[in-house]
Amino acid sequence: MKIKILTLFPNMFEGFLSESIIKRAIDKNVVQIEAIDMRNYSLDKHHHVDDTPCGGGAGMVLACDVVDRAIKANDNNSYKILMTPQGKTYNQQIALDLAKKDEIMLICGHYEGFDERIRDYVDCELSIGDYVLTGGELPSMIITDSITRLLDNAIKEESYEGDSFMDGLLEYPQYTRPIEYNGKKVPDVLLSGNHKLINRFRRKESLRRTIKRRPDLIEKANLSKEDLKLIKEIEEEEKWEHLVYCFIYHHFPQNMELVLWERKLINLLIF
Numbered sequence: 385m386k387i388k389i390l391t392l393f394p395n396m397f398e399g400f401l402s403e404s405i406i407k408r409a410i411d412k413n414v415v416q417i418e419a420i421d422m423r424n425y426s427l428d429k430h431h432h433v434d435d436t437p438c439g440g441g442a443g444m445v446l447a448c449d450v451v452d453r454a455i456k457a458n459d460n461n462s463y464k465i466l467m468t469p470q471g472k473t474y475n476q477q478i479a480l481d482l483a484k485k486d487e488i489m490l491i492c493g494h495y496e497g498f499d500e501r502i503r504d505y506v507d508c509e510l511s512i513g514d515y516v517l518t519g520g521e522l523p524s525m526i527i528t529d530s531i532t533r534l535l536d537n538a539i540k541e542e543s544y545e546g547d548s549f550m551d552g553l554l555e556y557p558q559y560t561r562p563i564e565y566n567g568k569k570v571p572d573v574l575l576s577g578n579h580k581l582i583n584r585f586r587r588k589e590s591l592r593r594t595i596k597r598r599p600d601l602i603e604k605a606n607l608s609k610e611d612l613k614l615i616k617e618i619e620e621e622e623k624w625e626h627l628v629y630c631f632i633y634h635h636f637p638q639n640m641e642l643v644l645w646e647r648k649l650i651n652l653l654i655f
């Protein structure tokens with residue numbers, strides 16, 4: 385896959401392209417990533433790329449002719465995306481769709497604004513969230529990163545299969561050694577070697593986490609009959625958890641030690 389990034393600040397990409405998974409993916413020819421300086425497409429002898437806003441006002445506006453020339457000179461039937469906080473909010477499903485394309489072009493907007501006519505030259509507009517950055521460079525790195533890790537041979541497929549959002553749910557909690565740290569133990573089931581139980585535990589915790597943190601995702605997720613059974617169990621457990629929690633705070637409001645025992649108490653009551 386090819387990813388071309390049109391930017392006024394190509395140097396910002398040096399570190400990003402020369403470290404970790406992205407570097408390895410480039411070295412293995414899984415992806416070709418090019419940061420292209422839009423300034424090279426200015427006809428102005430001082431390489432100006434922006435001008436004052438028509439109608440007056442503060443700041444400078446990125447000119448449409450420069451961007452149009454930069455796109456035309458580098459376009460190879462690429463899917464063209466403009467980075468802007470006014471675009472559609474980026475998510476994992478969009479990453480999966482973009483990862484199937486042969487070539488994409490990411491056009492970085494300008495912190496003070498760009499000429500409205502630039503919108504005519506792109507296939508879509510993407511935002512990475514409801515906040516405003518100084519330019520589209522960081523958003524284009526985020527999009528490039530999330531797409532690259534999905535490409536064949538970039539990382540092992542198992543490494544992203546369980547990712548948050550891949551199946552519409554948040555990822556289950558992960559642990560590694562030490563088995564016990566600051567009084568907190570890795571759940572026994574993960575040390576049992578029983579893969580059926582481990583998978584059940586992970587699915588259940590993934591559901592629990594999504595219900596608690598992102599109930600909006602649960603509504604859209606494709607849930608199986610087994611998932612619905614797990615959700616019933618979670619509801620029952622959470623009811624107990626809530627009762628134990630209220631009991632501890634009501635009777636022992638100062639005793640934080642007991643709060644550490646809360647999970648064990650709940651397990652005792654349930655099982």
Ligand code: ADE
Pocket residue numbers: 467468469493510511512513514515516517518519520523
């Ligand atoms: N440029 C500035 N802010 C942005 C955002 N949130 N998403 C995409 N591009 C941007």
